[in-house]
Structures are given as C-alpha cells and as structure tokens.
Amino acid sequence: MKFMFPNEHAIYLHETPADHLFHERLHTLSHGCVRLEQPVELAHILLRESSTHSPSEFDVLLASGEEHVLPLDPGPVYLIHQTVWVDESGVPTFTPDVYDRNTEARQALTSAMAPGTDR
Numbered sequence: 155m156k157f158m159f160p161n162e163h164a165i166y167l168h169e170t171p172a173d174h175l176f177h178e179r180l181h182t183l184s185h186g187c188v189r190l191e192q193p194v195e196l197a198h199i200l201l202r203e204s205s206t207h208s209p210s211e212f213d214v215l216l217a218s219g220e221e222h223v224l225p226l227d228p229g230p231v232y233l234i235h236q237t238v239w240v241d242e243s244g245v246p247t248f249t250p251d252v253y254d255r256n257t258e259a260r261q262a263l264t265s266a267m268a269p270g271t272d273r
Contacts, residue, residue, distance in 0.1 A: 155193045155216075157200075159231040169193040188233065200226050 156168040170189040190196060194216070198209040207224050215222045237251045251257075 155190075155197070156187075157190075157193075157196065157226075161231075165233070167193075167196070 156166050158166045165187055167188045167190050197212055201207050201209045201212050201224075204224075204226055207226075212224065215224070235253060235255065237249050237256055239247055241247050
C-alpha cells in the first residue's frame with residue numbers, strides 16, 4: 155500500500171514488510187520514502203474525510219488482494235523529521251541528527267535570542 159502526494163522529490167508513504175525496522179533506534183534505512191507502521195489506520199483516517207470512498211469500501215478492496223487506486227485529496231502534507239520528542243511516559247527521546255538540520259535550527263534560535271533582538 156502506498157500513499158502518493160504531490161512533491162518534487164517523488165517521495166511517498168508506504169507500508170513495509172520490514173516491520174522489525176520500526177523497533178530500531180535509527181530510522182534512516184529508507185531510500186527516501188517514508189515507511190508507515192500503521193498504513194491501514196492512516197487510510198481509514200484519510201477516507202473518513204473523503205467524499206468518494208469510505209473506510210469500509212477500502213477494506214473490501216484491500217481484502218480482494220488486487221491492485222486498486224483510490225484518489226484522495228488529503229489537503230497539505232507536511233513531513234516532519236524530529237530528533238527529539240517526549241515518549242508516552244514523559245521521557246525525552248533523542249535520535250541522531252542524520253540530516254544535520256539541528257545546526258540550522260540552533261543557529262536560528264541563538265540569533266533570535268541574542269541581546270538586542272525582539273523576542
């Protein structure tokens with residue numbers, strides 16, 4: 155199952171047979187696309203907003219085992235790469251900054267907090 159959305163890099167969201175990779179600390183084992191841990195659940199969420207298909211229709215198509223294309227208009231799609239987040243028990247979780255985005259964010263925050271700047 156894959157979820158296509160307009161973007162200049164041909165990135166899409168997809169299910170994966172390599173579910174064990176979700177338990178790895180480092181999640182940069184993809185070739186540019188984004189693996190989904192719960193693709194059926196995402197499809198149901200998107201189809202609840204659809205005027206053309208329902209989640210139950212999707213389930214019937216999925217059970218058929220045949221390839222189907224369901225066009226959706228999910229609105230804007232934002233991909234966010236987080237290197238720090240708080241887990242379910244309130245503990246901060248840190249992962250490596252493999253795309254080196256934290257440096258740019260840190261510089262922007264540092265300059266914004268510099269004396270003499272508006273806060």
